[in-house]
Amino acid sequence: MFFRFAIFVGLGSVVATIIYLTPIPEQTFLSCDRPCHHLDWPMICRVKLTLEPFHTLSKACGNCPANKTACLAKYCVSADGHHRGILTANRQLPGPSIQIFLSGVDVANGIFGSLIVRQADAREPHRLLYDVDDPNHVVMVSQWHHSIVTDTLAGQANKKPALLLINGKGHQPNGPQVPLASFNVTRGLRYRFRLAHAGGAGACPITFAVEEHPLTLIALDGNPVVPLKVKSISLAKGERADFILSADKHASSKDVYSVNVHTDKGCHATVIGSALLKYQGVISIDDSSPVNPLDKQDHLVEMTTNPSDKCNSPGNEIWR
Secondary structure, three states: OHHHHHHHHHHHHHHHHHHHHOOOOOOOOOOOOOOOOOOOOOOOOOOOOOEEEEEOOOHHHOOOOOOHHHHHOOOOOOEOOOOOEEEEEOOEOOOOOOOOOOOHHHHHHOOOOOOOOOOOHHHOOOHHHOOEOOOOOEEEEEEEOOOOOOOOOOOHHHOOOOEEEEOOEOOOOOOOOOOOOEEEEEEOOEEEEEEEEEEOOOOOOEEEEEOOEOEEEEEEOOEEEEEEEEEEEEEOOOOEEEEEEEOOOOOOOOOEEEEEEEEOHHHOOOOEEEEEEEEEEEOOOOOOOOOOHHHHOOOOEEEEOOOOOOOOOOOOOOOO
């Protein structure tokens, strides 16, 4: 009996020591941002979140947007180049990639982020279809207003947003030319992307596409699906989709392609957003690499999770 008790106390002491000595970083964790392997020892990751009122184009932005480099400074939230108050987690928009979605008003004012749960390659059913799973290839689409959105002002929750932001960035055709979000790829590689419609005050579905690049849909809301090659993906508020993008454009082609998102046509006035897909470098393609049979699929379809669920359907609001 004493021996068993000693073992129990010893194990408890080890666990308590590990938890106590786990460092608490100031911003985001680094120790758990690692490749996931089937037999890895579990890790305890801690992150400090500071929720506070903040402001776009604050002093941290210097002379942004006149100087686009200044827009990329730490704690600078440039959004679409317009001044407004926001709510932030760790002075980031979106917040650190560990949060959960809150209410629509919270999202519209800046409190949102992604929660990504990866699994070991051995358990990933579509692992042979892509080469790179980059943590930077998370695409968060959110509504953006030029003023604080509250629950108390009648009708404001359904107010049409000025823009759709991709990873907290965007600009209007005639607005300040602040930097857009960009996703870097290398020619010859296939990339897994994770797309989420964070939403905002309204409930309009969005349609996402990448210029001259078909998308291979592999998961919806974290659940694997039969791979399907599509030209666009439509999602309702709060929905997620994983897709594979093949960086297969020839070196003679251009190096920058537009990433586009817009609200559903049934939402009366269309709201748009944009980002950039940038080619950097080239890698030779190994002829022995697994071939995606969908690459031979000529007819591309549009994928939507709600073909009849438009903004004027029961339970959904219409922007005024």
